[in-house]
Amino acid sequence: MEQNQIAQLIKKYDVPVPRYTSYPTVPDWNTAAFSLEKFKGRAIEAFQNYGKDGVSLYIHLPYCESLCTYCGCNTRITVNHAVEKPYIDAVLKEWQLYTQLFEDKPIIKEIHLGGGTPTFFSPEHLSSLIAGLLQNADLHKDYEFSFEGHPNNTTYEHLKALANAGFSRVSFGIQDFDEKVQVAINRRQSFEQVKQVTEWSRELGYKSVNFDLIYGLPFQTGASIKNTIELVERLMPERIAFYSYAHVPWKRPGQRAYSEADLPKAADKRDLNKLGTDMLLDMGYKMIGMDHFTLNSDSLYTASLEGKLHRNFMGYTTNPGKLLIGLGVSSISDIDAAYAQNVKTVEGYMQHIEAGEFAIFKGHLMTEEDWLTKAKILLVACEKHISNALISEKVDRRKMQAMIAEGLLEESENGYSVTQIGSQFLRNICALFDPNYQTERAGKIFSQAV
Known part of the structure; x- marks a missing residue:
């Protein structure tokens, strides 16, 4: 062509x-038909049906020391690290609420730490979080743990502590190496810092390193994208997520730090996407589903060839499990028969958990038609x-x-x-x-x- x-x-x-990380998408949930008791009933049933296949845990750690203005995630900005232990204690209490629903000891197959900035938390606190999650659970024989790290504050000690806890995958948010772009989005890290954390990861035995890159950011040009990907080529991470920037300042006020005039025009943004995609393919990466690229040595690529690729709120995964439980503020659970989301403020979340109750505030109960449609979309997105x-x-x-x-x-x-x-x-x-x-x-x- x-x-x-x-x-x-x-x-x-x-x-x-x-982006179809779920179906129905969150805006189309039938919240009127949802209730916490119905969700708990379906969670018990799902565990009985699929528990032996393993449970996936997504832990939302919302804290950041500074706001990346492009970010669309649920974050809490603070330099007060005294918040770490109370929040981790709350996450572990929430996990207990789930385990009390289940007749048998859960088998954990997947843990992903997202944020926010998970490496805002100290290595000691992250270690205690993982130990607490595993205390009354078994590990699946094919378990896989991953986390998101900020190159600016991910230390060797972070990487070592999590490697010792069983983590083998890490994702670093790079976005763009251009200094002008980094200043605009308040996300500053040098190539040397990224190189260092990548080398540490490999030295410690991490089998997969992912870089997140974004196109369409303020002041981005073809030259800055080209330079960024040429620098990425020097490190060759096993996976790359090449995302489109979503400009929604009415939802994310931080994006008002720059104006629409600073963003690439629609045609220019499309050119950035094509330039970046072509460069990644020329470097030997394979396109896996939406926005994702892998080397052919990576398990995600193997899964795509074998028809075993799956997609959920954590993105693409090799784990087709039907039990994904979200812990922490704003986290979403996907238990095959229902979705449920936690409250979106740290204060509200902590209040619910301290009262010994689930922090869920809305959700959706799947219908037969939902399941059929979800299956179709997963087939297209994954196979x-x-x-x-x-x-x-x-x-x-x-x-x-x-x-x-x-x-x-x-x-x-x-x-x-x-x-x-x-x-x-x-x-x-x-x-x-x-x-x-x-x-x-x-x-x-x-x-x-x-």
């Missing part, structure tokens, strides 16, 4: 679309294929035929497959199977596809 044709496709499909038997009359055939004509989908006797070009438009293809998706309201809820 010629470059100008690809550019036209990128322009056409650069519309607001969900890049969907069978004829799963395509219902609700799918817009006109749009599907247009995608076939454009070379995004290929039709075969038993269904449709996403092409190599179509892999860049997975969010748009997933939206074909989402009965809740409405273009006219999407702009107020979701980020641009490109």
Whole structure:
């Protein structure tokens, strides 16, 4: 396909679309039908059905010493490290509330520490958190633990303590190495710092290092993206997440630190995406699903070849488990039969936990139709294929035929497959199977596809 044709496709499909880390997406949850008691009942049932396959834990650690202005995460800015122990104690108490629901000892297969900045917490406190989570649980034989680290404050001691606790994967938020961009987004770290934490990780036996990169940030140019990825090439992390910046200052006031005039125009942003994607592919990375690239030596790539890739609130994973429990402020649990989200303020969260009660404030109970739609979207997002038997009359055939004509989908006797070009438009293809998706309201809820 010629470059100008690809550019036209990128322009056409650069519309607001969900990232589909869940279905239904959070804005489409039926909160009126949800109740804590119903959720607890479904959690017990899910554990009985799937507990032996292992539980995934996502721990939200919201604290940061300074605000990265581009950030869309739930954070609490403070330099007071006295908050560490009370918060970890609360997370462990919340975990106890879950374990009390289960008849048997839970088997932990996956732990991910997200934030905020998990490395805001001291190595000692992080070690005590993991020890507390494992105290009354067993480890799955194929367990995998990962965490997000800020290159500026991730120390050798952090990496060593977590390696000793069983962590083998780490993700560093890089975003861009350009100094002007870093100043604008208040996320400063040098290449030397990133090189150091990457080398420490490998020295300590971490089997996978991920870099998060973002395109569309203020003052970004083709030159800054090119320079950033050339520096990344010197370190060759096993995984790279290359995300589109979502500018939503009405939701995230920190983004008002710069104006829309400082951001790349839509066409320029699309060019940044194409430049970065082409460079990563030329470096030998394989595109895995939405926004993700891996070396062919990484387990995520192997899982994609074997049809074992899975997607949830933690992104792409090799673990297809159906029990994901979110602990901490604003965390979301996905227990196959229901979703539930914790309150979004630290004070509210702590108040609930100290009272000995779940901090859940909203959720969604899955219906049969939800399950079927979720299965379709996961097939597209993870396996890049969907069978004829799963395509219902609700799918817009006109749009599907247009995608076939454009070379995004290929039709075969038993269904449709996403092409190599179509892999860049997975969010748009997933939206074909989402009965809740409405273009006219999407702009107020979701980020641009490109």
